[in-house]
Structures are given as C-alpha cells and as structure tokens.
Amino acid sequence: MDRLLFCFPGNEALGENLLNRPGYRIGKAILRRFPDRESYVRILTDVKGENVDILCTLHQPDDKLMMIYFFSQLAKQLGAKSVRLIAPYLAYMRQDKEFHPGEAVTSDLFAQLLGSWIDELITIDPHLHRHPRLSDIYDIPTTVLHAGPLIVDHIRKHLSKPVLIGPDEESKQWVAAIASQVGCDFLVLKKERLGDRTVRIDVPDAPKFRDHSPVLVDDIISTGHTMMETAGHLNEHGIPPPVCIGVHAVFAGNAWKEMLAAGIRHIVTTNTIAHPSNAIDVSELLTSRLFSQGFRSGDHVE
Numbered sequence: 001m002d003r004l005l006f007c008f009p010g011n012e013a014l015g016e017n018l019l020n021r022p023g024y025r026i027g028k029a030i031l032r033r034f035p036d037r038e039s040y041v042r043i044l045t046d047v048k049g050e051n052v053d054i055l056c057t058l059h060q061p062d063d064k065l066m067m068i069y070f071f072s073q074l075a076k077q078l079g080a081k082s083v084r085l086i087a088p089y090l091a092y093m094r095q096d097k098e099f100h101p102g103e104a105v106t107s108d109l110f111a112q113l114l115g116s117w118i119d120e121l122i123t124i125d126p127h128l129h130r131h132p133r134l135s136d137i138y139d140i141p142t143t144v145l146h147a148g149p150l151i152v153d154h155i156r157k158h159l160s161k162p163v164l165i166g167p168d169e170e171s172k173q174w175v176a177a178i179a180s181q182v183g184c185d186f187l188v189l190k191k192e193r194l195g196d197r198t199v200r201i202d203v204p205d206a207p208k209f210r211d212h213s214p215v216l217v218d219d220i221i222s223t224g225h226t227m228m229e230t231a232g233h234l235n236e237h238g239i240p241p242p243v244c245i246g247v248h249a250v251f252a253g254n255a256w257k258e259m260l261a262a263g264i265r266h267i268v269t270t271n272t273i274a275h276p277s278n279a280i281d282v283s284e285l286l287t288s289r290l291f292s293q294g295f296r297s298g299d300h301v302e
C-alpha cells in the first residue's frame, strides 16, 4: 500500500533513506516557526484518502509537540485515512512512576496525549523499564523495533576481545542479549541516581577484565554522566578507556564534548537522533516494518 511520508524538520537525513523504499511518496508541507516561536503548519500535498506517516524523532519533545498536533489534526481535517507517527526516539519514557509524592507520571500522561492525536506509533527501543510493554500505556497500535542486532554487527566488525558493560540494571536486558549474540562476557553495574546530574556506580570484578576492550552499552545517552562515571570507575581499576554505544544520542547540553574530554575512547550511536556520533544506521530496521500490515492492537515487538 502506498504511503505519504512527511519528514519533520531535523529528520531529513533519515527520511531520505526511507524514501528510497518503493511504496513511499514524499509529502510536501511547510513547517516553520513564527518569529515568536509559535508553529506554522501548511500541508501542500493532497492527503485525502491517504495513509500519512510523520517522521519526527522526539528528542527535545516539547519543541515538537505542537507541530505534531497541528499537523495530525490538519491531515485528518483534510481527509487523511490514517496518521502514523514514526518516532525513532520516543520521549518521556523515564518518569514511569511517582518517585516522590505529587510528581506527574509523565510516561503515562504523554502516552495518553500522543495517543489521542495519532492512529499508530512506530518507535525503536523505547525505555521500557517499569512498563514492560508500550501497550501498557499506549492505547493505539504500537510497533517496537530493536537496534540490538545492529549493535551486535557493529561490535563484531569494529572491536576485538570486547566485554560488554551495562551501566545499570535497566540496561541488563540489552547487554545480556547483545553479549550472547556477540559471544562475549558482560557485566551489569549498580547505579544509584543522587540527582538530575549525579549518579554513583559500583563496578564488581572489574579487574578480571583488564585485558579486554570494555564496551558500555545503554539505550539513552543524555547527560552522559552514567557513561562517564562508569568509565572513571573502570579507569580506577586499570581497565582501558571504553567505547560507549548508545542507541539514542540525546546528549543534553555539552554532554558529548564532556564525554570525549573525560577520556572515553570512542562514542557510537544510532541515527534515531541525528548527531555527529551516529555510526549505526536504523533505516533498514525501520523500512522492514513500515509497510507491514495486521498489527492493529497491542505491541508488535520485533
């Protein structure tokens, strides 16, 4: 079935790769800001009766939401049959419980909001921790894709004698699966978050892996503190500087530069968020699912 793809600002590089796929037509729209930063949306391509895809990764989501809202509602007003959001990075997944009394559980509220605007959601490795499935919080059909096999390929091609290190318990799901496919050892560290920008990490048995290439794998690199603290601790135990692999290159503020300055050997991310550290391409992973049919309810987990 033909689909119309609209690439939101900042998603052009990934969008171009997707458009090489037969069955996609490019939709034209004007998406811009007024001088006061309010959003302007005009759809130029006729969307009547069309299945419409929005490609918009949700890094820094608050800046993007109004445009997604205006666009999705306008597309429906103009007669679109369906509106699907392809968000390679899905935001607001980490505040998944009320850690302190009176806090908003934003993972759930965000899911309700997004789910009331769009008909379907496709994403890659959302931060599923206390909600084991996206369908626990999203009422619309969702497809979850995994970058794990791409990371496995990358490690196999580029690193010798790796030991995979997961910065915290949440990362165990990744690290264990990736290590078993690479055929190497893995460690999972204990992380305690002391504040927005402070974490404390314990590394058990690190000296055992002194002659290995440490590879830190995590789903999100945000402030980079998790990776930097881990690298610092490895260093104290005589372990060489690690390669850090993150699926989602969030890199809040100067995180990327700070990580490089902190002695991280190399930083590798996927292009779910466009960033100079992108070295793993998710286009094929996405296109493998974009034209699949029949996932009308609940998660369709790859």
Ligand code: R5P
Residues within 6 Å of the ligand: 094, 127, 167, 168, 170, 171, 199, 218, 219, 220, 221, 222, 223, 224, 225, 226, 227
């Ligand atoms: C958290 O649970 C995630 O899996 C990542 O470990 C976390 O988001 C990384 O954040 P930061 O880079 O700010 O330490």
